[in-house]
Amino acid sequence: MSKPVDHKKEVLGDGSGGFAILFFLLGLVASLIVGWVVYPKLLYSQKNQPVDFNHALHIDLVDEGCESCHFFREDGTYSGVPKLAQCIGCHEEVQGETKDEAIFVEQYVKQGREVPWLIYAKQPDCVFFSHVAHVKAGGMDCVTCHGHIGESASLKVYEENRITGYSRDIWGKNISGLKTNTWDRMKMDDCSECHEEKGVNATSVQTGKGACFVCHK
Amino acid sequence: MKVSRRTFLSIGSFIVGGAAGTALSPLPWKLTDDLSIWTQNWPWTPMPERGEVSYVNSVCTLCPGGCGISVRKVNDRAVKIEGMKGHPVNDGGICILGLSGLQLLYGPTRIKTPLKRVGEKGQGKFKKISWDEALKEVAEKLGTLRSEGKSHTVACVSGSACGTVPQLLKRLLTVYGSPNFMSVPTMQDAYAVTLKLMHGVDACPGFDVENADFILSFGSGIIEGWGSTVRMFKANSAWQDKKIKVVQIESRMSNTAAKAAKWIPARPGSEGVLALGIAYMMLRDGLYKKEVCDSAAGFEDFRKTVSENYAPENIAAATGIEKETIESLAKEFAGAASPLAICGRGQGHTPGSQYEFMAVHALNALAGNINKAGGVFTVPDPKYIAWAEPELDETAQKGMSSPRIDGAGSETYPHAKSLLNRLPPAILSAQGECPVQALLISEANPCYTLSDTQTVKKAFAKIPFVVSFSSYMDETAQYADIILPNHAYLERLEDAPAYAAGLSKPVIGLSKPVVTPQFDTKHTGDAVIALAKALGDKVAAAFPWESYAACLEETLGDKWKSLNEKCFAVVEESIEAPLQFFKQECKPVFAEGDEKQYPFVLMPYDSIRLANGFIGNTPFLTKTVPDTVLRKNDIFVEINPKSAGGDSLSLREGSAVMLTTPKGSAKVRVHLSEEIMPGVIAIPRGLGHTAYDKYLAGKGINCNELIGPAEDSGSGFDAVWGIRAKLSSVSI
Structure with missing residues (x-):
């Protein structure tokens, strides 16, 4: 009559339950580490800008703030990252003694080569974003989306997403996607968050219609 | 485990x-x-380039229509071609070929460097050589021929005779010592001969389509690409809006016929007869402008000829159109305030018979609408090319005094300036040495566009030295010994006289470079100047310009500045055109072949979706061709169901048949359509390329392979409009 009791002992008393919990926790912890720590490390490659540009130094020398170099063209389109032509006025000869200045003048200005700047805010190709609509018509400032890059003395490391090829700044530094500042992320949700808050219901300039095709062209 | x-x-x-x-x-x-x-970032997904957007205004040179274009660029990449707003020809509109022109700029069919033939002629095997080597080789060959006293055996075929580049080529030939400059004839040439004979003027035709109030079209593809495409589309729409009647006389229901108020399917080839039948009615009933015609030279002879030979009974039998229809047509035409009769089949890229052109022009003359609002205008040459007469040395004088190889300007063909269609037979019929020892070809593809291409290719293979200036590897370039590739359109600065725009005043366009040349090509103008300089002495002296650009600027003189800004100039010039009725006896052109052996008549037709000249179809254009015309690589010919059931054929939609003409045969598929006269087979023009690239080659049949030339008795041009044909069954 002891056999059934033995069976019960085998089920409960051989430590299987403990092992199950232990391995569950091991799996849980390992995958959490992979997801939160290893994956972001593997996902992004680190790249330095070809020339370390000092925004803080330049902003003091110009009259119109960011728009002195990142200007709007006559037709309203946005020029984005400056071309060599804009720099040549002052930088035809080496100014100052920094290493980056020497690189800039010798390798780019003198050879007439455009600097292949890595653009932190570059969106996928078919995202249509109009700077003029936001800055001129909407009265927004640059900091809201781009943060305080204009005050930085040095360009931060460009972290390139190995899968998409875009900067880490689009998803945001925080891998969880949470943000504290408006400029921490540049995903579609971040656009709509502001649009909802401000009650902006934009329509396409070309078609006069709203919805997806305003931005996705 | x-x-x-x-x-x-x-x-x-x-x-x-x-x-x-x-x-x-x-x-x-x-x-x-x-x-x-x-x-979204897969490399084969096309992505627009980012950068600064700009527009460059220019003139489209894909056809001689002379439309202004505005090309949108991002950085140095052209991304879109739009019509130029405010341009007198097209005012913002653009045709489907012009719209897809970027594929000719960036597509795979471009010739990227000078080439020298290594394979057999026509095989298309070449090796790359440098510009220095290429120009040296051509100059040496020309120099040798000249020193041997054979300068007159050098000929040149140019896509057009108008503009500075064709004129530079002609000048080179003249000072070198050859009268054999030829251009590719179109309906403009047939009209030019008509205006010369009926008004005694050297002029291009202008058609005031915007102000006409009744349009009688003898087979002109008003919305198939006739004249200047965009202008004609706009005019056609305006006519519909204003309820202006368009009558289309054509054996097949083209788009033009479908949109017209009335479609009259006349027997193919009888259009000229019909025009004179209408003239008969106008003369009989006194429905012509007496104050204009009665005093015109030759009018009584004309009236007599028409009254004797074009009575309605005869016309009805010849054209297959009832007497009453002809009568009412004559009344409507003569009763309109500004009636306009036009001709030139389809797109008008082939010259028609002189008989037909003069008959149609006579209708306009009878209606008194020459050089009047809504009528036909005699548009003078803008005459902006006024270079100093070149000094000819002894060799040149001797060469220039020898007869032209094509017979143009001779006693037999006094009216035509050149007769390209007569070149291949002249080469093939010559005994001994080939009468053309060297041939220069610019902006022309005779091995594709001339009738009976097999014979044309045989003739070209006999020419010892062929130089092509083509930007594209076309059928004729494959027969070249040396290719000196021109910059593509949109890469070069060139004047573009809009001789086919058909406005009442001459229009000069300036085609400006939109992008920098992509490859190691050279402007033909510069290549010609370089060749002349290499030949030295008086040949070089006739070309004093440093470069083609300098030559063009000097040539345009005081027009240069405004042309450079606006890209077009309307020349305020007109010409007196006294009316005279023709005395010369012209005959209609008939379809070649025996009626019993070949029961059908095969006619090529033009479509706005098929470019059929020197410029081949772009891939985008080919995509718009319906599958009742081209399915995969099979060409479809149109045939009326009534003709399809006879004999043992019993054709169904899509049946494969052997189409045979006296010139050759080809396997085609059948598209049954009520929109064509019984007994007529229609074949699209513009397919069947063997050269260019994989997007164009091997698609369908070139209609010119099946059709032989039909020399016009009046002008000497090839006035072929069709050929007799038969169908026989074939296993698929």
Whole structure:
């Protein structure tokens, strides 16, 4: 009559339950580490800008703030990252003694080569974003989306997403996607968050219609 | 291996734990997002370039219509071609070929460097050579021929005779010592001969379509690409809006016929007869402008000829159109305030018979609408090319005094300036040495566009030295010994006289470079100047310009500045055109072949979706061709169901048949259509290329392979409009 009791002992008393919990926790912890720590490390490659540009130094020398170099063209389109032509006025000869200045003048200005700047805010190709609509018509400032890059003395490391090829700044530094500042992320949700808050219901300039095709062209 | 319960549980727990942990980490969500963006960045997905947008105004030179274009650029890449707003020809509109022109600029069919033939002629095997080598080789060959006293055996075929580049080529030939400059004839040439004979003027035709109030079209493809495409589309729409009647006389229901108020399917080839039948009615009933015609030279002879030979009974039999229809047509035409009769089949890229052109022009003359609002205008040459007469040395004088190889300007063909269609037979019929020792070809593809291409190719293979200036590897370039590739259109600065715009005043266009040349090409103008300089002495002296650009600027003189700004100039010039009725006896052109052996008549037709001249179809244009015309590589010919059932054929839609003409045969498929006269087979023009690239070659049949030339008795031009044909069954 002891056999059934033995069976019960085998089920409960051989430590299987403990092992199950232990391995569950091991799996849980390992995958959490992979997801939160290893994956972001593997996902992004680190790249330095070809020339370390000092925004803080330049902003003091110009009259119109960011728009002195990142200007709007006559037709309203946005020029984005400056071309060599804009720099040549002052930088035809080496100014100052920094290493980056020497690189800039010798390798780019003198050879007439455009600097292949890595653009932190570059969106996928078919995202249509109009700077003029936001800055001129909407009265927004640059900091809201781009943060305080204009005050930085040095360009931060460009972290390139190995899968998409875009900067880490689009998803945001925080891998969880949470943000504290408006400029921490540049995903579609971040656009709509502001649009909802401000009650902006934009329509396409070309078609006069709203919805997806305003931005996705 | 036996898996114990414990191991199983452990692994299971680990997986479950891992899954839970993964779900609580950002990995799956971030990875999904990244992968979706990754799919948008596959390298074969076309992406617009980012950068500064600009527009360059220019003139489209894909046809001589002379439309102004505005090309949108991002950085140095042209991304879109639009019509130029405010341009007198097209005012913002653009045709489907012009719209897809970027594919001719960036497509794979471009010739990228000078080439020298290494294979057999026509095989298309070449090796790359440098510009220095290429120009030296051509100059040496020309120099040798000249020193041997054979300068007159050098000929040149140019796509057009108008403009500075064709004129530079002609000048080169003149000072070199050859009268054999030829251009590719179109309906403009047939009209020019008509205006010369009926008004005694050297002029191009202008058609005031915007102000006409009744249009009688003898087979002109008003919305198939006749004249200047965009202008004609706009005019046609305006006519519909204003309820202006368009009558289309054509054996096949083209788009023009379908949109017309009335479609009159006349027997093919009888259009000229019909025009004179209408003239008969106008003369009989006194429905012509007496104050204009009665005093015109030759009018009484004309009236007599028409009254004797074009009575309605005869016309009805010849054209297949009832007498009453002809009568009412004559009344409507003569009763309109500004009636306009036009001709030139389809797109008008082939010259028609002089008989037909003069008959149609006589209708306009009878209606008194020459050089009147809504009528036909005699548009003078803008005469902006006024270079100093070149000094000819003894060799040149001797060469220039020898007869032209094509017979143009001789006693037999006094009216034509050149007769390209007579070149291949002249080469093939010559005994001994080939009468053309060297041939220069610019902006022309005679091995594709001339009738009976097999014979044309045979003739070209006999020419010892052929130089092509083509930007594209076309059928004729494949027969070249040396290719000196021109910059593509949109890469070069050149004047573009809009001789086919058909406005009442001459229009000069300036085609400006939109992008910098992509490849190691050279402007033909510069190549010609370089060749002249290499030949030296008086040949070089006739070309004092440093470059083609300098030559053009000097030539345009005081027009240069405004042309450079606006890209077009309307020359305020007109010409007196006294009316005279023709005395010369012209005959209609008939279809070649025996009626019994070949029961059908085969006619090529033009479509706005098929470019059929020197410029081949762009891939985009070919995509718009319906599958009742081209399906995969099979060409369809149109045939009326009534003609399809006879004999043992019993054709169904899509049946494969052998189409045979006296010139050759080809396997085609059948598209049954009520929109064509019984007994007529229509074949699209513009397919069947063997050269260019994989997007164009091997698609369908070139109609010119099946059709032989039909020399016009009046002008000497090839006035062929069709050929007799038969169908026979074929196994698929």
